[in-house]
Amino acid sequence: MSIKNIIETKVKEGFLALYNIEIPSVEFQATRKEFEGDITLVVFPLLRYKKGNPVQIGEDLGKYVLENVTEITSYNVVKGFLNLVIDDGFYTKFFNSIYLDSSYGYVSPIADEKAMMVEYSSPNTNKPLHLGHVRNNLLGYSVAEIIKAAGKKVYKTQIINDRGIHICKSMLAWEKFGNGETPTSSGLKGDKLVGNYYVKFDQEYKKEISQSISEGKTEEEAKKEAPLLLEAQQMLLKWEAGDEQVVSLWKEMNSWVYNGFEVTYKNMGVDFDTLYYESNTYLLGKDVVAQGIKKGVFYKKEDGSIWCDLTDDGLDEKIVLRSDGTAVYMTQDIGTAIQRVKDFPDVGGMVYTVGNEQDYHFQVLFLILKKLGFDWSKQLHHLSYGMVDLPSGKMKSREGTVVDADELMLEMTDTAKTISEELGKLEGYSKEEKSELYKTIGLGALKYFILKVDPKKRILFDPKSSVDFQGNTGPFIQYTYARIQSIVRKADFDYSKSVTIKLHEKEKELLKQLELYPDTIQQAAANYSPAIVANYTYDLVKEFNSFYQNVSILGEENQDKKIFRVQLANKVAETIKSAFLLLGINVPERM
């Protein structure tokens, strides 16, 4: 039972004893540094139940808990705030109870609880991953891990956008200009190679447009009638008809891309439990639409197109099936959602990691699924995140202004290398160990940089100066971890026994911070926000560094205190590692 719960129970009891009034809950917060105390009861909300002077009520309650809660050693009242001082014994007892719990803070999955499916990444297969995908991947992966740690079973998934006109464009360009180039023949990463042809298509397409404009056509006509575009459209039709040659080229080029993606995902450290391909799902949803008409959720217009009227919900009308009977994006998403629950019957909700330009789409999708009567529709969440912009503005893959994911990770690793070499603390490390370490640090910096920001806020990314290695950064936290490991390596005595000591102020602060960890995970899961975990870790580390600099650990004379401090350092390191795992960031033993 947490100290909060203990006090809350007693305060309720006290309220009844003192004023004969029942109160439903009590509000607490951490005591601010400038006041004496460890936990603070906010009196103001209680005035609703008992009118009076908040200071007097605070005094009454303070006196009551002091007499009735053994863990409280003193109290003081400032305005409407009752500050309570908690006995060292409570904290050491708490520490001893968690010290050996290697999964401290995590909740193991509850048997009957439904699973969550977390979708993220979902790239197009016509170009390499860029900075925007990086944010998506990091967020999706981390949120999945956080939800898992908070006690739910999780399936990580993505829907790979492997078909459509954009795919045909790169296929066509390759056919026309590729001269049979392959990843093997060129030494290029598959996704890069295909991406090049996507760019190539756009270049040639633009040439054709300006050509026909100079021949007197309007821009609109030129765009619509360009031979390359018509050819690409023809190719799409052939693909949909199952044309053998087109399909086999499609398969081959996609396989190049997948090989490339695999390398990127592996470097990034993200993974998936199950994959969905749009080529398999793009026809889904049509029968659901048919059923929806019977239910009265959808209606047919004169031209045969099918719509959903959402005006009663403050939205527009939305098309769910074209007049020619083909599916639109919305149709697919309806079908795919239903398919997923069929495939994984224990799924009770889904998280879609998709940029905020699709806010409206998901609002509509969730509403339609609700109207169709699926009970899991209440547990759908659009993890919407802000764009990553460059100082020069938006990234445009066709204009070559993107920050490539592979290159970015490589640059971060290089920076880590440069800094590490300057500091020169790695004697005895092999070449392989070193390069592994640089990757850990470089990626740690990148991941932390992106994840510490509230997802819904947009990020301005300056490739030249953006990612720091000092202050509130990944490497700062990794450094603290490494330093603790150094202490643990030097602690060559038996520190396994439980001790009870008089706590140093810094130790008490650290214990309070450790106590917040389980709640932090729950909060991060409830808010779909890795930033909450990142900020928690930073606070923990800052608190530890202050402790470290002010208090001697191995130099401590008193044996019990020395034991406790090694244990405490150990637990802090373990918690750093555990929290960083939720962010997908590794920690080094040395750096």
Place this chain on the structure above:
RNA sequence: GGCCCUGUGGCGCAAUUGGAUAGCGCAUCUGACUACGAAUCAGAAGGUUACAGGUUCGAAUCUUGUCAGGGUCACCA
């Protein structure tokens, strides 16, 4: 134009979801390595939380309006 998101020291982020005198990191200025690792620590300076009203014991947070930035309003995905 309608709807949605954002606006916090020069810059980048917080604020226990309505609680105390708004915290922290870069950058700037002072100090601390013959010390368990200085990618660190201790301190200084820097704010009318975009602006104006409203709600209440109490507002960065809720509400209304204004301004600024972004997004979205396709038989595209």
